[in-house]
Amino acid sequence: MTMPTTDVKIDELSNEVASTKQLVVQKFGGSSVSDAEGIKRVAQRVVDAQKAGNEVVVVVSAMGDTTDELLDLAAQVTDSAPAREMDMLLSAGERISMALLAMAINKFGASAQSFTGSQAGMITDGIHGKARIIDVDPHRIRTALDKGHIAIVAGFQGMSRTTHEITTLGRGGSDTTAVALAAALEADVCEIYTDVDGIYTADPRVVSTAQKIDRISSEEMLELAASGAKILHLRCVEYARRFGVPLHVRSSFSQKEGTWVIPGAEEKFTIEEGVALEQPIISGVAHDRSEAKVTVVGVPDIPGKAAAIFQVIADAHSNIDMIVQNVSTHGTGRTDISFTLPIVEGADALTALRAAEGKIGFESIEYNENVGKLSLIGAGMRSHPGVSATFFKALSDAGINIDMISTSEIRISVVTSADALDDAVRAIHAAFELDGDSEATVYGGTGR
Ligand code: ADP
Numbered sequence: 001m002t003m004p005t006t007d008v009k010i011d012e013l014s015n016e017v018a019s020t021k022q023l024v025v026q027k028f029g030g031s032s033v034s035d036a037e038g039i040k041r042v043a044q045r046v047v048d049a050q051k052a053g054n055e056v057v058v059v060v061s062a063m064g065d066t067t068d069e070l071l072d073l074a075a076q077v078t079d080s081a082p083a084r085e086m087d088m089l090l091s092a093g094e095r096i097s098m099a100l101l102a103m104a105i106n107k108f109g110a111s112a113q114s115f116t117g118s119q120a121g122m123i124t125d126g127i128h129g130k131a132r133i134i135d136v137d138p139h140r141i142r143t144a145l146d147k148g149h150i151a152i153v154a155g156f157q158g159m160s161r162t163t164h165e166i167t168t169l170g171r172g173g174s175d176t177t178a179v180a181l182a183a184a185l186e187a188d189v190c191e192i193y194t195d196v197d198g199i200y201t202a203d204p205r206v207v208s209t210a211q212k213i214d215r216i217s218s219e220e221m222l223e224l225a226a227s228g229a230k231i232l233h234l235r236c237v238e239y240a241r242r243f244g245v246p247l248h249v250r251s252s253f254s255q256k257e258g259t260w261v262i263p264g265a266e267e268k269f270t271i272e273e274g275v276a277l278e279q280p281i282i283s284g285v286a287h288d289r290s291e292a293k294v295t296v297v298g299v300p301d302i303p304g305k306a307a308a309i310f311q312v313i314a315d316a317h318s319n320i321d322m323i324v325q326n327v328s329t330h331g332t333g334r335t336d337i338s339f340t341l342p343i344v345e346g347a348d349a350l351t352a353l354r355a356a357e358g359k360i361g362f363e364s365i366e367y368n369e370n371v372g373k374l375s376l377i378g379a380g381m382r383s384h385p386g387v388s389a390t391f392f393k394a395l396s397d398a399g400i401n402i403d404m405i406s407t408s409e410i411r412i413s414v415v416t417s418a419d420a421l422d423d424a425v426r427a428i429h430a431a432f433e434l435d436g437d438s439e440a441t442v443y444g445g446t447g448r
């Protein structure tokens with residue numbers, strides 16, 4: 001039987017992790033360490049990995065919904081928290097779990113030391129709230145491992161070399177901390193432990209019959225993450241692909257094999273018995289409730305106005321996603337431009353746009369947070385006609401109204417009202433025959 005190179009590598013990897021000394025980076029998300037019991041359960045798992053002969057680095061997120069609770073708390077104190085202080089506050093969540101996990105591991109008879117992001121050498125740029133990792137100097141982690149310790153690192157945070165301030169990497173950023181450390185330490189594998197058994201064809205909290213995917217190309221995972229599937233942080237997938245880090249997404253509540261994200265080249269084919277089999281056309285459906293829709297109404301329909309609007313948004317450090325420009329109404333010489341951006345960036349973007357109203361010359365702005373985005377993703381889509389037809393028929397049969405549409409070679413996305421989103425996801429999942437026979441297990445978490 002002829003196997004493709006990637007399959008061989010991954011299979012070897014699974015065996016090697018069990019049998020020879022490996023450097024393993026294990027990341028545990030908030031739902032895995034939501035209370036003292038969870039911390040002890042994770043500690044036991046980490047100790048077992050070391051006992052099996054591995055060097056173990058652990059990246060840990062804040063307990064349960066701590067980050068959301070800290071955000072709520074800040075909002076009760078002020079509606080204009082300085083970004084620096086917000087990062088000081090949010091980075092505290094991960095410090096709590098890292099220290100408690102280190103204590104639990106020590107109690108189980110192994111030796112663990114915890115490190116903040118800056119102690120672990122996570123160097124970032126100086127943009128608070130969504131800092132990017134620009135360098136990793138893990139010498140203290142390496143030394144701890146050489147002394148036989150388990151190193152516990154606070155996820156989601158770093159320090160800017162220029163401002164010397166503490167930064168955070170954006171929501172879900174602990175995944176990226178883990179992969180960045182795995183790359184810098186040349187780890188054999190980065191395991192992302194969470195509250196479901198791996199990456200599914202849709203969020204199992206929305207589609208109970210979603211199926212677990214055994215292997216997914218980083219290309220498809222990038223599209224899923226970029227489309228809002230929060231199972232992995234987008235930059236973690238980018239980082240893993242760039243540095244060739246094998247990623248294994250699995251549950252901390254079960255011993256089941258999870259999903260391998262295959263780095264490197266796009267896998268269009270798997271080869272069995274010498275026959276090339278095309279990958280499934282569709283890999284999954286993602287949804288996203290974290291974006292808002294902005295419509296700039298009555299923009300003069302002359303060259304340069306779209307550029308001016310998006311420059312204002314870029315200067316406000318906002319990330320635009322979908323853009324739609326309506327045909328200008330005959331005779332008015334004006335058009336509407338709509339786009340989506342993260343809700344958390346909405347207020348700043350609106351302030352910046354309003355300040356530029358005179359210069360750009362638009363008539364008004366509409367802002368709507370009650371929207372959701374659905375995306376269908378699949379590498380096989382690029383060579384299969386008819387995907388769009390099935391997609392739009394399924395939404396129409398389900399009576400779902402579409403607000404905006406955008407596509408890439410391997411993705412179709414639509415914006416709907418937030419209320420219709422879950423039904424839309426289920427309709428599309430069913431239309432592409434992705435429903436499995438059994439129900440996916442969700443072990444923990446609140447889905448917040
Ligand atoms: P953690 O706290 O471990 O980082 P997250 O809540 O960030 O966990 O991510 C895990 C959650 O991602 C799951 O509980 C699930 O609801 C959601 N999710 C969204 N899309 C998917 C998908 N395609 N496959 C699996 N889980 C998904």
Ligand code: ASP
Nearest residue numbers: 061067156171172173174
């Ligand atoms: N605690 C942070 C968050 O909730 C980071 C993470 O969980 O990855 O976004």
Ligand code: MG
Nearest residue numbers: 029172230231
């Ligand atoms: Mg996460």
